[in-house]
Amino acid sequence: MDSKVLVTGATGGLGLAMATALAEAGARVAVSGRSGERAREVAAGLPGAVGVELDVRDETSVARAVDEVWSRFGGIDLLVNNAGLGMRTVNPEFMTRPRGFWEVPADGFRQVVDTNLTGYFLVAREVTPRMLAAGGGRIVNIAVSETTMSRAGFVPYGPSRAGSESLSRVMAADLRGTGVTVNLLLPGGATVTGMLPHAPAGHSFLAPEVMGPPIVWLASAAAAGVHDERIVAAGFEQWLAERVSRGTASG
Template sequence: MVTGGTSGLGLAMASALASAGATVALTGRSGGRASSVAAELPGAVGIELDVRDESSVARAVDQVWSRLGGIDMLVNNAGIGMRTVNPRFLTHPQGFWEVPVDGFRAVVETNLTGYFLVAREVVPRMLEAGAGRIINISTSDPTMRRVGFVPYGPSRAGSEALSRVMAADLRGTGITVNLLLPGGLTDTGMVPPEAVTEGRTLLESAVMGPPIVWLASDDAAGVHDERIVAVEFEQWLRDRKG
């Protein structure tokens, strides 16, 4: 189950998993769009889900569990970025005191509370099944404390802390929790177009493919409480094997 799977990192991961043979449920706020995107992937299904809404989360998890016959892996990915509160956040950062309260709440409710709500709904089912994997998508450390990055930075810092506590709470249960992040600015549409012309190089969302497929594999059984940077994945894997 990949939340926020209709575009960006979510779609890249859903595509990689589907291509590797997994049966994928990808979610989005628009059920129609989720179904349309899923139709382009082998064996995938699209489910409507607003991660900020408890009833929507419960309904979506019920649907995914029923249609897939269970959930082996949850990829908590749904999120919104700085463009929702400041379209020019990289070139014209604004102080935290200038951030609209409703914008702050929307980002935190999506990027942090959303991770909590979906995991809270899925984990009891995984506990009953005796196994499961949770991958929480994060961002680079500098992004969490960059000038002008309220509320996105704090929301991602919070979701990373949440992941660590989740891992501690679930240690020894058969359910693993890990963090995965791209390792740089990515081509998700969250970066203002003018920033790209200033010599910045964007990572392709497909960078998330190899690590997410590996995390779903038998090789990743028992891997727990790790923080994996996608651009460094091959080296991380070599170091782990070495």
């Protein structure tokens, strides 16, 4: 695989798992994070990867980082919009002591929305014109289960992710037929990341590595033309088998 990839929020959790899988598959990966030093440390442990400072909330930071990656790689074939803040930023005990939306501080609400929704918009807005000029590209927006979007005690995380999913669908509609594809990818359940505390009794979490196979496939030649899909990583093998079966039947 010779894809050139930018993964936002790639210094830990899902982002690191995806960056690792892509790098090990042969892609050139830009590992980005708010701390450039941390991004470079992580990238040093991945084959052929580079680390880039990128604060998705800041337009200047976004423009500078995208320009740096584009220049160093000679383009970006795949953008993985992943950077996000979780509920712990506004309520460290959200799993055991959820709070009503009226108890959420306004600045905490804005910080989460600025990262999880506005951040997706800003990075995609910066990358898309370059992809269009280059004749094509791929964008994968990381999503969550629909239950998370309406769960009690999940303001502002739930609304921010509902917004980013709507944004992704509008992006896909705007870009249909242009050569730039947009898809959603989600784990399919609560996942072991820095966003979550330790699992309470009776709960089990998915490993971040569940995101590896689908993101590698979405970067591959096999996924050319795949557009406006919502792929659940935990069910990826079955989804892919059904897709192949439908393709064979129609052929």
